Amino acid sequence: MNRLLETFENYLKSNLPVSKTFHPHFEDALSLMLDAGGKRFRPMLLLSVVNSKNSLLIKSALPVALGLEMLHTYSLVHDDLPAMDDATLRRGFETLHKKYDEVTAILVGDALNTEAFNKIANAPLSSDVKIECIKVLSSDGGIDGMIIGQAIDCFFENQKLELSQLEFLHIHKTAKLIAGSLKMGAIIANYDLAIQEKLYNFGIDIGLLFQIQDDILDETQSSLEAGKTTHNDEAKNSFVNLLGLDGAINAANELALKCENSLISLDKDLYDSLNNLLIKYINRHK
Amino acid sequence: MNRLLETFENYLKSNLPVSKTFHPHFEDALSLMLDAGGKRFRPMLLLSVVNSKNSLLIKSALPVALGLEMLHTYSLVHDDLPAMDDATLRRGFETLHKKYDEVTAILVGDALNTEAFNKIANAPLSSDVKIECIKVLSSDGGIDGMIIGQAIDCFFENQKLELSQLEFLHIHKTAKLIAGSLKMGAIIANYDLAIQEKLYNFGIDIGLLFQIQDDILDETQSSLEAGKTTHNDEAKNSFVNLLGLDGAINAANELALKCENSLISLDKDLYDSLNNLLIKYINRHK
Numbered sequence: 112m113n114r115l116l117e118t119f120e121n122y123l124k125s126n127l128p129v130s131k132t133f134h135p136h137f138e139d140a141l142s143l144m145l146d147a148g149g150k151r152f153r154p155m156l157l158l159s160v161v162n163s164k165n166s167l168l169i170k171s172a173l174p175v176a177l178g179l180e181m182l183h184t185y186s187l188v189h190d191d192l193p194a195m196d197d198a199t200l201r202r203g204f205e206t207l208h209k210k211y212d213e214v215t216a217i218l219v220g221d222a223l224n225t226e227a228f229n230k231i232a233n234a235p236l237s238s239d240v241k242i243e244c245i246k247v248l249s250s251d252g253g254i255d256g257m258i259i260g261q262a263i264d265c266f267f268e269n270q271k272l273e274l275s276q277l278e279f280l281h282i283h284k285t286a287k288l289i290a291g292s293l294k295m296g297a298i299i300a301n302y303d304l305a306i307q308e309k310l311y312n313f314g315i316d317i318g319l320l321f322q323i324q325d326d327i328l329d330e331t332q333s334s335l336e337a338g339k340t341t342h343n344d345e346a347k348n349s350f351v352n353l354l355g356l357d358g359a360i361n362a363a364n365e366l367a368l369k370c371e372n373s374l375i376s377l378d379k380d381l382y383d384s385l386n387n388l389l390i391k392y393i394n395r396h397k
Numbered sequence: 398m399n400r401l402l403e404t405f406e407n408y409l410k411s412n413l414p415v416s417k418t419f420h421p422h423f424e425d426a427l428s429l430m431l432d433a434g435g436k437r438f439r440p441m442l443l444l445s446v447v448n449s450k451n452s453l454l455i456k457s458a459l460p461v462a463l464g465l466e467m468l469h470t471y472s473l474v475h476d477d478l479p480a481m482d483d484a485t486l487r488r489g490f491e492t493l494h495k496k497y498d499e500v501t502a503i504l505v506g507d508a509l510n511t512e513a514f515n516k517i518a519n520a521p522l523s524s525d526v527k528i529e530c531i532k533v534l535s536s537d538g539g540i541d542g543m544i545i546g547q548a549i550d551c552f553f554e555n556q557k558l559e560l561s562q563l564e565f566l567h568i569h570k571t572a573k574l575i576a577g578s579l580k581m582g583a584i585i586a587n588y589d590l591a592i593q594e595k596l597y598n599f600g601i602d603i604g605l606l607f608q609i610q611d612d613i614l615d616e617t618q619s620s621l622e623a624g625k626t627t628h629n630d631e632a633k634n635s636f637v638n639l640l641g642l643d644g645a646i647n648a649a650n651e652l653a654l655k656c657e658n659s660l661i662s663l664d665k666d667l668y669d670s671l672n673n674l675l676i677k678y679i680n681r682h683k
Binding site: 128129130132133134135137141182185186189192194195212213214215217218220221222224225226228229232233237238239241242245246249250252253254255258259261262263265266276279 | 414415416418419420421423427468471472475478480481498499500501503504506507508510511512514515518519523524525527528531532535536538539540541544545547548549551552562565
């Protein structure tokens with residue numbers, strides 16, 4: 112495992128949320144999905160940006176990275192609820208509402224959302240830096256980002272969207288939190304505002320690229336290759352259904368090139384740090 | 398209406414959360430329960446403490462008071478969900494999952510939880526003060542407070558608790574956020590740590606007193622007097638069922654006396670400000 116990922120995993124496992132009471136399973140439920148893994152993509156983006164400037168800051172950035180992972184994890188827990196995806200598996204484990212009950216899943220999600228801000232507020236960083244991080248996380252992870260994206264995704268599940276609406280959906284549902292992860296890293300590392308903004312815009316492109324790639328791979332891969340159900344309903348709002356397969360591949364190629372150019376335009380340390388993390392994703396649709 | 402409450406209501410109505418998109422109802426749903434009213438008890442506690450020290454600080458404290466009300470409101474929205482109370486009415490309006498659907502209610506709750514921290518992070522106060530407020534809200538409104546209280550309340554609904562467990566439940570579910578409201582006011586007003594702690598402990602007593610009073614009034618009032626269903630199930634975990642009616646009244650009397658003594662021991666400005674808000678509640682079980 113990459114050294115930075117190992118550092119994060121070790122920190123996470125030593126800092127799982129604690130809630131020792133006479134409730135028979137709440138504490139276990141609270142840490143189950145966090146502990147279960149996942150790619151840790153968002154915390155790794157944040158830590159990679161910090162690492163590119165000053166590796167001594169990683170230790171202070173870890174609570175912010177964990178807060179970010181908590182906020183992402185709560186969104187998965189709530190997306191899996193019966194009223195949304197009614198999923199049975201997540202990160203290789205039974206979803207919380209299946210293993211325990213719906214009340215537990217709702218409250219664990221609520222708890223991780225709130226605790227994300229508690230982790231950041233208690234990080235060993237200046238109050239100014241922590242407030243800027245909290246602004247980013249609560250905006251990109253809230254009504255200006257992830258939540259309105261998810262609301263639109265659910266509401267328009269069986270209604271055809273226009274291309275601009277589909278882009279709006281995915282920029283908000285996914286790309287903004289990815290962009291925010293890079294920006295929080297830049298805030299902690301004390302990169303100037305121009306670089307913060309550049310990284311944020313890069314993150315929006317990366318997030319959108321991933322979604323177009325997902326739609327392409329859903330069309331071109333067998334379920335066996337993808338490790339999940341592919342060839343979903345044709346009525347689904349997807350870039351492939353809206354643009355055709357060739358059109359979607361063209362869009363992904365264009366965005367991948369834009370992302371590569373953005374990466375190359377960064378200073379060397381940032382380029383090395385992020386390229387290392389992203390290289391395996393940028394052209395995965397080809 | 399009291400001047401301070403009017404100030405808060407006006408601020409709230411001018412600062413309802415905005416989310417202008419092509420989603421047909423998300424923005425309306427987002428502000429419906431906030432706008433619908435309620436006693437605004439928690440923001441009034443916060444603002445009363447601020448007002449006792451420096452009324453010029455009220456304007457800067459309003460975003461924190463609104464964040465607090467948002468967090469409280471999200472908890473009501475989620476408590477009303479089908480998996481919890483499955484309520485049809487709240488603050489005189491149809492609950493969100495009845496008026497719209499469950500997805501909307503879950504996501505509006507999530508959004509208000511996150512937005513609470515965004516409001517505080519953007520308040521015109523020093524970063525140090527905002528971070529201290531965020532620590533309090535995310536702790537007393539999270540896994541060290543409200544959420545674990547709610548989880549215990551739901552899990553043990555039909556199982557008898559011991560007195561110490563029932564106290565633990567209500568201290569966490571309700572009293573800690575009330576205590577936190579007073580403490581956030583004290584942080585903003587720059588009261589020293591000893592007063593912050595004194596107000597916090599007073600808030601715990603007040604929150605617990607209110608719950609014991611609720612249980613007493615549920616036993617002694619008709620539904621007509623109380624304006625809601627009374628004489629609930631005998632199997633319910635309540636102070637009256639555990640202590641008997643006389644025992645519960647004795648406990649409430651004792652706690653009311655303790656609260657009065659705590660109030661009297663505060664300096665005059667704090668006493669005047671809080672007594673004004675609390676006087677009508679402290680002996681309402683008599």
